[in-house]
Amino acid sequence: MEIPKGILIPIGGNEDKGTEAEPNFAQKNNLNFFAMQILSRIKHEMGGADAHIEIITSASSIPEEVGENYLDAFKKIGCTNVHVMDIRNREDAANEKYIKRIKKCNGVMFTGGNQLRLSTIFGGTEILNIISERYMKEAFVVAGTSAGAMAMSNTMIYQGSSSGALIKGEVKITTGLALLRNVIIDSHFDKRGRFGRLTQAVASNPSCIGIGLGEDTGVLITEGHKMEVIGSGLVIIFDGHKIRYNDIADLQDGMPISIENMIVHILTKGNCFDISNRKFYSELESCNSQR
Secondary structure (H helix, E strand, O other), rough: OOOOOEEEEEOOOOOOOOOOOOOOOOOOOHHHHHHHHHHHHHHHHOOOOOEEEEOOOOOOOOOOHHHHHHHHHHOOOOOOOOOEEEEHHHHHHHOOOHHEEEEEEEEEOOOOOOOOHHHHHHHHHHHHHHHHHHHHHOOOOOEEOOHHHHHOOOOOOOEOOOOOOEEEOOEEEEEOOOOHHHHHHHHOOOOOOOHHHHHHHHOOOOEEEEEEOOOOOOEEEEEHHHHHHHHEEOOEEEEEEOOEEOOHHOOOOEOOOOOOEEEEEOOOOOOOOEEEEEEOOHHHHHHHHOO
């Protein structure tokens, strides 16, 4: 299997305006809180202050405001070549000017909003093909927050409330951008109580690793499987490979789910997880030494 040469940086969210809020959860809108940690790491991985960075605001319901917020945030940390792609539909995604920019940039940043917008706008497009190919062949960086993080995987949650998440049928899944396989990513994880949502998603797809990203927290994924935690919060891993009992296939919609032996890991900054062999490591050096 070909090893990707690029880097993925999914982030748990809460820094972007335009992320669609879930009932009963207040939406904070503050880019400053993670500028020194996560944005600075993105800047470093993309090549430093002169890196050509493209912000893709397609997931947001207020793309102009979100784009300006990110331009300001990257400017504060010294980035001098940052641009916004105002792609709102599939026609925009076919625009040659955006295709040329994707071919030249050092990396992209997908903002938050609605992940279904990302899959429906970019699925099957030349832009997504270029992003995927550059991620595989070059030192190309794909970052994404909230919806932008959730859309990175092949299997993508696009709907499901926290309160009813362990009821069959309450969590809806579709195909994402497929940059990362055999995982399911959820965002705003601990603040919005999405444990049940990701549990049901993994129970329905036990070959996948569930990655629950806390706010102000992300993971840096190299070689397609080595995952390092960055930021100030938690990352919670759900591993369904050793589930023994799981009745989700036999239940009618609306019934509660029963699961035995779902493995859970809790990671913080500097901890690592190898998606391929499903192992936790306290530090990146230990993870790297195993391959």
